[in-house]
Amino acid sequence: MRVALFLTCVNDTLYPDTGRAVVKLLTRLGVEVDFPMAQTCCGQAHYNTGYRHEAEPLARHFSDVFGDYEAIVTPSGSCGAMVRELYPRMGERARAEGRGDALAATLAPVVPKTYELTEFLVDVLGVTDVGAYYPHTVTYHPTCHGLRGLGLGERPQRLLQAVKGLELVELPGADECCGFGGTFALKNADVSAAMGADKVRNAESTGADVLCAADNSCLMHIGGTMTRLRTGMRPVHIAEILASTEEEPAV
Amino acid sequence: MSGTYLGMPAFPKAAHEAVGNQTLRGNLRHATHTIRGKRAKAVSEVSDWAELREAGKRIKDHTLRHLDRYLVQLEESVTAAGGTVHWAADADEANRIVTELVKETGESEVVKVKSMATQEIGLNEALEAEGIRAYETDLAELIVQLGKDRPSHILVPAIHRNRGEIRDIFEREMSEWGRPAPEGLTDTPAELAEAARLHLREKFLRAKVGVSGANFMVAETGTLVVVESEGNGRMCLTLPETLISVVGIEKIVPTWRDLEVFLQTLPRSSTAERMNPYTSMWTGTTDSETADGPRTFHLVLLDNGRTDTLADEVGRQALRCIRCSACLNVCPVYERAGGHAYGSVYPGPIGAILSPQLRGTGSEIDASLPYASSLCGACYEVCPVAIDIPEVLVHLRERVVEGGPVTREGNKVVLKPAKGHAAERAAMRAARWAFSHPGALRTGQRLASRTRRLHPRTLPGPGSAWSGTRDLPAVPAEPFRDWWQRTQGGKGGAK
Numbered sequence: 181m182r183v184a185l186f187l188t189c190v191n192d193t194l195y196p197d198t199g200r201a202v203v204k205l206l207t208r209l210g211v212e213v214d215f216p217m218a219q220t221c222c223g224q225a226h227y228n229t230g231y232r233h234e235a236e237p238l239a240r241h242f243s244d245v246f247g248d249y250e251a252i253v254t255p256s257g258s259c260g261a262m263v264r265e266l267y268p269r270m271g272e273r274a275r276a277e278g279r280g281d282a283l284a285a286t287l288a289p290v291v292p293k294t295y296e297l298t299e300f301l302v303d304v305l306g307v308t309d310v311g312a313y314y315p316h317t318v319t320y321h322p323t324c325h326g327l328r329g330l331g332l333g334e335r336p337q338r339l340l341q342a343v344k345g346l347e348l349v350e351l352p353g354a355d356e357c358c359g360f361g362g363t364f365a366l367k368n369a370d371v372s373a374a375m376g377a378d379k380v381r382n383a384e385s386t387g388a389d390v391l392c393a394a395d396n397s398c399l400m401h402i403g404g405t406m407t408r409l410r411t412g413m414r415p416v417h418i419a420e421i422l423a424s425t426e427e428e429p430a431v
Numbered sequence: 432m433s434g435t436y437l438g439m440p441a442f443p444k445a446a447h448e449a450v451g452n453q454t455l456r457g458n459l460r461h462a463t464h465t466i467r468g469k470r471a472k473a474v475s476e477v478s479d480w481a482e483l484r485e486a487g488k489r490i491k492d493h494t495l496r497h498l499d500r501y502l503v504q505l506e507e508s509v510t511a512a513g514g515t516v517h518w519a520a521d522a523d524e525a526n527r528i529v530t531e532l533v534k535e536t537g538e539s540e541v542v543k544v545k546s547m548a549t550q551e552i553g554l555n556e557a558l559e560a561e562g563i564r565a566y567e568t569d570l571a572e573l574i575v576q577l578g579k580d581r582p583s584h585i586l587v588p589a590i591h592r593n594r595g596e597i598r599d600i601f602e603r604e605m606s607e608w609g610r611p612a613p614e615g616l617t618d619t620p621a622e623l624a625e626a627a628r629l630h631l632r633e634k635f636l637r638a639k640v641g642v643s644g645a646n647f648m649v650a651e652t653g654t655l656v657v658v659e660s661e662g663n664g665r666m667c668l669t670l671p672e673t674l675i676s677v678v679g680i681e682k683i684v685p686t687w688r689d690l691e692v693f694l695q696t697l698p699r700s701s702t703a704e705r706m707n708p709y710t711s712m713w714t715g716t717t718d719s720e721t722a723d724g725p726r727t728f729h730l731v732l733l734d735n736g737r738t739d740t741l742a743d744e745v746g747r748q749a750l751r752c753i754r755c756s757a758c759l760n761v762c763p764v765y766e767r768a769g770g771h772a773y774g775s776v777y778p779g780p781i782g783a784i785l786s787p788q789l790r791g792t793g794s795e796i797d798a799s800l801p802y803a804s805s806l807c808g809a810c811y812e813v814c815p816v817a818i819d820i821p822e823v824l825v826h827l828r829e830r831v832v833e834g835g836p837v838t839r840e841g842n843k844v845v846l847k848p849a850k851g852h853a854a855e856r857a858a859m860r861a862a863r864w865a866f867s868h869p870g871a872l873r874t875g876q877r878l879a880s881r882t883r884r885l886h887p888r889t890l891p892g893p894g895s896a897w898s899g900t901r902d903l904p905a906v907p908a909e910p911f912r913d914w915w916q917r918t919q920g921g922k923g924g925a926k
Binding site for chain 2: 187189191192193194195196197199200203204207213215217218219220221223225226227228229230231232233234235237238241269276324325328329355356357359360361362363364365366367368369370371372373374375376377400401403404405407408
C-alpha cells in the first residue's frame with residue numbers, strides 16, 4: 181500500500197523527528213510512504229482564528245497536492261480533524277454564500293482519505309501491536325481534536341499497551357484541554373498557561389517519565405510548561421514511541 | 432443588556448485577575464468538578480440520551496423556524512386564559528413596561544424568581560431608579576444581591592463564593608434589606624439556609640407583586656413553566672396578586688407534549704437531578720378567592736437582539752439554549768477565568784456566543800468573547816440541545832476580523848473588520864502567501880535552521896505572553912523536507 185505522509189507545517193519545521201518516526205514505522209509495517217514536497221499547511225490556524233478566506237486557498241492547495249493518493253496519513257489529530265471535519269464545512273459555507281459547488285467539489289476527495297496516524301494503524305492496517313519496544317512509564321494525553329473532532333477513542337491507548345516494556349499509567353483529567361488552542365495560547369495567555377500548568381501537575385502526579393500525545397503543538401505547550409516548572413518529565417509524540425524498537429530504540 | 436456590564440475590559444484582561452485569585456479558582460474548580468461528575472452520572476443512566484438530545488435540537492429548530500406563528504398562537508392562548516401580553520423590542524422598552532405595570536398596582540416592592548431575562552435587561556436597576564425595590568428570592572441570587580455582586584454562573588450565580596464568605600455577607604447585609612441574620616450564625620449549610628428562609632418568608636407573605644422569567648412557554652395552551660430547586664419560585668408564582676413574567680421570545684415550545692423532552696434533559700444537564708424538585712406551571716389568571724395563583728397576569732415578550740440573532744444562519748443555533756449551564760461546568764476556560772470575566776449575565780461558552788450576537792461585536796468585551804475558548808469542544812459534547820459552540824465561535828471570530836453582513840435591529844448591515852487586528856491580519860496573509868508557495872516556506876525553514884543558535888528562548892512583543900510561562904522549542908538543524916529530499920525517506924542515503 182502506498183500512502184502520502186501529510187506531516188503538517190509544525191512538524192516539518194519544528195519536529196522533523198516525528199516525521200522520520202512515522203516513515204520508519206509505516207515502512208516497517210510494509211507501507212510505502214511518499215512525502216509530496218509541495219505540501220504546506222492545512223489552514224487550521226487561519227480558519228480557527230477567523231480568517232476563513234485566507235484558509236480557503238490553503239485547503240485548495242492541500243487538495244491539489246494530496247487528491248490523487250489512496251490514503252493520506254498525518255501524525256496530528258488536530259490537522260486531521262481540520263481536513264475531515266472542517267473542509268466539508270468550508271465547502272458548505274461557500275455554497276451557502278452563493279459561490280457554487282466548486283470549493284466543495286475540490287475538497288471532497290481528500291476528506292474520507294485522510295487518517296490520523298493511530299486511526300490508520302488500527303482501522304486501515306488492522307494492527308495494534310506494531311512491534312515496538314519502549315522501556316518507559318508513559319501517560320497519555322488525548323488531545324481535544326483527536327478525542328472529540330476525530331473520535332480516536334481508545335485507539336492510541338491500545339497501541340501503547342501493546343508496546344513491549346512500556347508501562348501505561350492513567351492521566352487524571354485526561355480529557356481536559358491542555359490550554360494550547362493555537363492562537364488561544366497567545367490571545368489568552370494567562371488562562372492558557374493556567375490550563376497548561378494544571379495539565380502538567382496532573383501528569384506529574386502519575387509518576388510517569390514520559391507524557392505522550394498525538395499532536396506536537398499540544399506537546400510543545402505542555403513540554404514548554406514542563407521545563408519551566410522543572411518537572412523532569414518529557415513530552416514525546418506517539419509516533420516516536422511506536423517507531424522505537426529494541427534494535428533502534430528512541431531516546 | 433444590563434448597563435451594569437457596559438465598559439467591561441476585554442476578556443483576557445478581565446480573566447487575568449481571576450486566574451491570579453487562588454480562592455476564586457479553588458471555589459470554581461471545586462464546584463464545577465463536583466457538578467461535572469454528577470451530571471455525567473445522571474446522563475449515563477438514560478439509555479436514549481442521544482435521541483433526547485436530537486429531539487430537543489429538532490423541536491427548538493422547528494420552533495425557531497416558525498417563531499412568528501408560535502408567538503401569535505401563544506399570545507392568543509395567554510389572552511384567552513386571562514393574561515395580557517406585551518411586546519418589548521429591547522431592554523429599555525421591557526423595563527419601561529414592567530415599571531409601569533408595577534406602578535399601576537401602587538406597590539413599591541416586588542419579589543422575584545430567579546430570571547436570566549430580567550438580569551439581561553437590568554430590571555432591578557431600572558425599578559430602583561423609579562423607587563421600586565426588587566427582592567431576589569433564589570438563595571444564590573439573594574447572596575449576589577446582598578453582596579452587591581454580579582452573578583458568576585447561569586445556574587449557580589454565587590458559585591464563586593464559599594460558605595464563609597456567604598456567612599459574612601448575611602451577617603453584614605441582611606438587616607439592610609429586612610429581617611437580620613440570626614445571632615451567632617455559623618457557616619453550616621443548614622444554618623445558612625435557615626437564615627435565608629426566615630429572611631425571605633416575611634417578603635413572600637407581604638408581597639403583592641411577583642416578577643418571574645420562564646424556562647418554557649407552551650404556545651398551544653399559553654402555559655408558562657418555571658423549573659427551580661428551592662420552592663422560592665413557587666412562592667413567588669402563587670402568593671402575589673399580580674404576576675409579571677419577562678421571557679425571551681425563544682423560550683417557546685409548540686405543544687405541551689414537547690416539554691417531555693426538556694423536563695428530562697434540563698435537570699440532568701444542569702443540577703444532575705433525575706427530576707426537577709419544583710416544576711411550576713401557570714396558565715393565565717385565577718379568579719377564585721381560594722385558588723393559588725395571580726389574579727392579574729402580564730407576559731412581557733422580550734426580543735433584545737433575538738430576531739437579529741435568528742437572522743444569522745450559523746449563529747442562530749445559540750437560541751436553542753435552555754440555560755442548563757452544562758457548558759460552563761465543563762469549560763476549562765470558565766473554570767479558570769470565572770463568570771465575571773465574560774462581562775454579561777451569560778458567562779462561559781454559551782455566553783461567549785450569545786452576548787456578541789445579542790449585543791453585537793462593537794464593544795471591546797464583545798469583540799474578545801469569541802476568542803475566550805481553546806475550541807476544545809467539551810461544551811458541544813455536553814450540550815443537551817447540540818449547539819455546536821465551537822462552530823459559532825469561529826463564525827463570530829470571522830465576523831470580528833473580516834467583517835461581513837449582519838442584521839442589527841432588523842436591518843441588514845455590513846460590518847467592517849474590528850480595529851486592533853491589523854498586525855494579525857497581515858501576519859495571517861503573509862503566512863498564507865508562504866504556505867501557497869512551498870519554495871518560500873522552505874527558504875524560511877532553512878533560514879530558521881541556519882540561525883537556530885541565535886534564536887532567543889523568550890520572545891518580545893505579543894510573543895512574550897507565550898514565553899513568560901513556557902519555554903519555546905529549539906529549532907531543529909534540518910527541517911523534515913530537507914531530510915526527505917536528501918535521503919528519500921531514509922532510502923537514498925544517510926539517515
